[in-house]
Amino acid sequence: MATVTPAGSGTSPRVLVVEDEPAIAQAIARRLAAEGWTVETVGDGLAAVPAASRMRPDAVVLDVMLPGIDGLEVCRRIQAEQPVPVLMLTARDDETDMLVGLGVGADDYMTKPFSMRELVARLKALVRRSERARAAAAVAVQAAPEAPLVVGDVTVDRAQRRVVRHGEEVHLTPTEFDLLVALASTPRTVLTRERLLEQVWDWVDASGTRTVDSHVKALRRKLGPDLVRTVHGVGYAFEPAEPAEPAEPDGSAAG
Numbered sequence: 001m002a003t004v005t006p007a008g009s010g011t012s013p014r015v016l017v018v019e020d021e022p023a024i025a026q027a028i029a030r031r032l033a034a035e036g037w038t039v040e041t042v043g044d045g046l047a048a049v050p051a052a053s054r055m056r057p058d059a060v061v062l063d064v065m066l067p068g069i070d071g072l073e074v075c076r077r078i079q080a081e082q083p084v085p086v087l088m089l090t091a092r093d094d095e096t097d098m099l100v101g102l103g104v105g106a107d108d109y110m111t112k113p114f115s116m117r118e119l120v121a122r123l124k125a126l127v128r129r130s131e132r133a134r135a136a137a138a139v140a141v142q143a144a145p146e147a148p149l150v151v152g153d154v155t156v157d158r159a160q161r162r163v164v165r166h167g168e169e170v171h172l173t174p175t176e177f178d179l180l181v182a183l184a185s186t187p188r189t190v191l192t193r194e195r196l197l198e199q200v201w202d203w204v205d206a207s208g209t210r211t212v213d214s215h216v217k218a219l220r221r222k223l224g225p226d227l228v229r230t231v232h233g234v235g236y237a238f239e240p241a242e243p244a245e246p247a248e249p250d251g252s253a254a255g
Contacts, residue, residue, distance in 0.1 A: 002029070003040045013127055016057040017041045018048040018074060019089065020066050024112075028061060031116045032123070045069035052078045058127050059085045061119070064101065072104050079105035083174065085126035089114070102218045107175045108201070108211055125203035132202075133174065151184045152240025154227065163223075170222050175200065179215050183228060183238035192235040212236075 015032055019025040020043045029039040042051050046068035052060060060078065064071040075086050088101045088109040098109050107126055110119060149156040155164045161177055163170045172180065178200045183191065191199075193209040201211070216228055216236055229239045 003038070012036050012038045013058040014038045014040070014055060015059045015061060015123065016048070016052055016055055017061045018043075018045070018051075018066065018071065019061070019063045020044060021063075027116065028119065031120060035120055037123075043067075045071065045074045048074045049077045049081075052084070053081060056082065057084060058130070059087065059123050061087050061089065061123070062106070064088055064090045072100060075101065075106055076104040085123075085130050085174075087119070087122055087126060098214045099218050099221065102173060102176070102215060103221075105173050107173065109214070121203060122201075125201050128202050129178070129200075130174075149181070149184055151187050151238065152227075154184065154223070154240065156181060156184055165223055172219075172222060176215060176219055176222070179212075180219060180223075180238075183236060184240075187238045187240050190231045190235055190237045194235075196235065 013036070015037050017025055017028050017032075017039055019028065019041065022043070025041045025043065029041050032039045040051060040055055040057075042048050045066040048062070048066070060075075062071045062075055066074065071088060075088065078084060078086070083105075086106045086108075088098075088106040089112060090098065090101070090109060091112045101109055108122055110122065146159050149158060153165055156177075157163070158181060161174075163172055163177065163180065179196065182196060182199050193212045194204065196212050197209065198204045212235075216230075220228055226241065227239060229237045231237060
């Protein structure tokens with residue numbers, strides 16, 4: 001376990017880096033410290049959960065393949081104790097791994113090898129989104145309750161961050177919820193991947209469009225494949241189910 005603090009004084013964002021390859025962990029720590037972050041690194045899954053509990057980080061960089069317990073289980077345990085933005089690292093460009101990671105509470109993922117500049121940009125965006133969500137929640141407590149967003153058979157309670165479809169609650173990660181709100185707020189309107197990146201991730205870079213695609217797939221897996229339409233080469237549109245037509249009266253009643 002190692003801690004790297006930035007030069008200078010004052011409060012700096014805290015990040016926990018969970019990576020079993022020392023060279024990668026040290027490179028991430030040095031770059032983030034240079035950007036003003038306080039960084040703690042651990043090299044196995046078993047050490048990561050108590051480290052997160054003690055450190056209370058503003059974000060976590062988490063490798064999927066770890067000794068002890070894997071990154072997916074680490075993410076699940078950390079999120080059960082305290083919701084925190086998690087950026088997962090995977091050595092395989094495997095969409096199944098990515099969807100499973102999003103399903104246990106990760107907010108974003110990157111495939112090795114990756115750009116340090118891009119990693120820093122994504123972490124900053126995750127922390128900004130988290131801070132905005134906390135600020136909005138604090139304002140919502142004092143303000144009049146915001147009416148739920150009802151689109152077709154989907155109800156999105158933005159105040160309580162709950163989603164119901166077909167009368168059953170659907171559990172979404174924070175990023176999945178924000179993506180659903182962005183899409184459902186303008187039903188049947190096509191939103192480009194770049195616009196969704198800016199609106200949901202607060203990050204403008206075309207290289208992140210696959211992140212959008214994977215989160216859409218995660219939404220479809222949880223809410224059903226029929227709600228989000230792909231517009232090839234452009235983006236996505238929320239397509240609420242049409243209300244059922246009333247049954248025609250049966251004119252064969254006995255006279």
